Amino acid sequence: MLYRKLGDTGVDVSILGFGCMRLPVIDGKIGRIDEIQATKMLHYAIDNGVNYVDTAYPYHSPAFPGPGESEPFVGRALCGGYRDRVNLATKLPSWMIDSGRDMERLLDEQLARLKTDRIDFYLVHALNRNYFPKLADLGVFEFLDRAVKSGKIRFAGFSFHDEFPLFKRIIDSYNWSFCQIQMNYMDLEYQAGRAGMDYAARKGVGVVVMEPLRGGSLTSNLPADVAYAFNVFGIKRSPAEWAFRYVWDLPQVGTALSGMSELGHVIENVRYANDGLANSLSAPERDLIDKVRRSFRAGIKVGCTACQYCMPCPDGVNIPGCFTQYNNAYIFGDVARAKATYNMMYQAAERASRCTRCGLCVKRCPQRIAVIEKLADVAALFESDAARN
Secondary structure, three states, X not given: OOEEEOHHHOOEEEOEEEEOOOOOEOOOOOOOEOHHHHHHHHHHXXXXXXXXXXXXXXXXXXXXXXXXXXXXXXXXXXXXXXXXXXXXXXXXXXXHOOOHHXXXXXXHHHHHHOOOOOEEEEEEEEEOOOHHHHHHHOOHHHHHHHHHHHOOEEEEEEEEOOOHHHHHHXXXXXXXXXXXXXXXXXXXXXXXXXXXXXXXHHOOOEEEEEOOOHXXXXXXXXXXXXXXXXXXXXXXXXXXXXXXXXXXXXXXXXXXXXXXXXXXXXXXXXHHOOOOOOOOOOXXXXXXXXXXXXXXXXXXXXXXXXXXXXXXXXXXXXXXHHHHHHHHXXXXXXXXXXXXXXXXXXXXXXXXXXXXXXXXHHHHOOOOOOXXXXXXXXXXXXXXXXXXX
């Protein structure tokens, strides 16, 4: 297992992190974790060098985003000496905060759920344009300072689900120790993207990567030309290993989280993490990943470059964001995932159905996209009849 310093924290973390969002469940029911199997998986990972374990308040909740079973499971599974062998990460549920007292109460509740007196890496969960201003006004920075001073947490960070300008603003707003962003070889310009990763690293902020396999879309049901490109290349690796190796090749990345649901996944990923050196991919290997990226992008339905010339929309529609998720649905052949992300990231006022066909975006678009018609397609794919009326 390879290790890297996580930013300026001075902590060596395994390049593979164990994500506890997709643990195996009983009878396919969310919230009913198969504890025997999940414990075997977690212990195998730790016994083989994984020292970063990530969970969150709502993971494995039958009523998401309410409290889930992941934190209590992790607390039980880390008994018997395993707790002291790992860096434990969990997250403050941003959507449940209405006062400074809520932050204190939830942190204490999470410590109890996790059966620990400290959380090594504590993140403010899912910061975006809606949660960040509210939490800042309610004193989240002062709360984090108190939590670090009291020893309840070691390092303060945040996870992010929005666009780069806000990411930069958040990074500059506080003395963060680390951040968690989505990164894989397809999402270089998505959300914080490469620009956000580079900016954080320059500031000494550690980078934890989520979705290195993009929820499995980079490993299964691959387009024929993508599968062919991997199969004929001189170096034989699974699609999962190629995806991990791309992320680990980036020296800015401290650890990449994998939400594993089978022991076989853990065994394979641990093996991959023995070779994930930074700057280790050759020029032909990087060319292969570029070729695969172009093949995936051939499925793009709307040629939006997110240049923002169409913004702001007078109706409040997040036009580039709507098109990003619409394209993702076809690039990766996963409408359900794209729809879930669309509904999570954008409030009702920002969705495609709010378009009143004023035509201003069409006049501004340098790509000459039929924006109005394409927004109607987005609404038809992602929004119910009730939402569009």
